Amino acid sequence: MSQPLYTSKTELVTSMLREMIVTDELAAGTTLRQRDLADRLGVSPTPVREALRRLESEGLITTDAHRSATVAESAFDAKEENYLIRAALESLAAQLAAKRITSERLSAIQSVNDRIAGLAEDDRSYGSLNRDFHFAIYQAAESPVLLSLMRMLWQSMPDGPKVVRTHRESAEEHQAIIDALREGDSARAGELTRAHIVGSTHLEDERPARREGGR
Secondary structure, eight states: OOOOOOOOHHHHHHHHHHHHHHTTSSOTTOEEOHHHHHHHHTSOHHHHHHHHHHHHHTTSEEEOTTOOEEEOOOSSOHHHHHHHHHHHHHHHHHHHHHHHOOHHHHHHHHHHHHHHHTOOTTOTTHHHHHHHHHHHHHHHTTOHHHHHHHHHHHHTOTTOOOOSSOHHHHHHHHHHHHHHHHHTOHHHHHHHHHHHHHTTSSOGGGSOOOOTTOO
16 A cells, blocks of 8 residues: 655654754754744644654754753754764765766766866856765765755755865865766775865864875
8 A cells, every 4th residue: 555645744843843953043052942933833832842752852852851842962063063974974975876876977977077177266156066066976876865864964054065175176076086986986985075075174183184295
């Protein structure tokens, strides 16, 4: 028997609140009042109450002895947490993609990166092209759940990831990832991708050490 094609109010509210927490719209430490959330989302308190229970089981919120709910605190700030999670998930996406990527998808990814390589440093199209590059790899992984998670993470960066490297350096690192995908080397594709993400921001203690004489 096929499953009914609908989403309950509880599932919908859970999804909405989860996204608001992941994207930092509801920041860590925020008190979550059922009535306020119900008014904000245009629903009754019941699905909000059930959604909070689900999110507590996921570890996204905590409750005290008085059943007061708050967004769970993290050891990292929102930006750090985003990049570290992205590094892990994008590494997985690259590993999966290396095992099943088609020549057509490789050609499309190469075309995007060729455009990035030719950009001037002040060219504002970099953000959208960079997004196209990364999402092409997510899609090549053929994992709908992973793709959904990556969309949520990118939603917390409305203007795209902030990087400390030049467009040319990004294109060079992208090219190394493309080469690993083309060779079907999943381990190297994952390693290069993690280094690319972690090395793009301020997480100095997480960056791989640069070998003497390396770029």
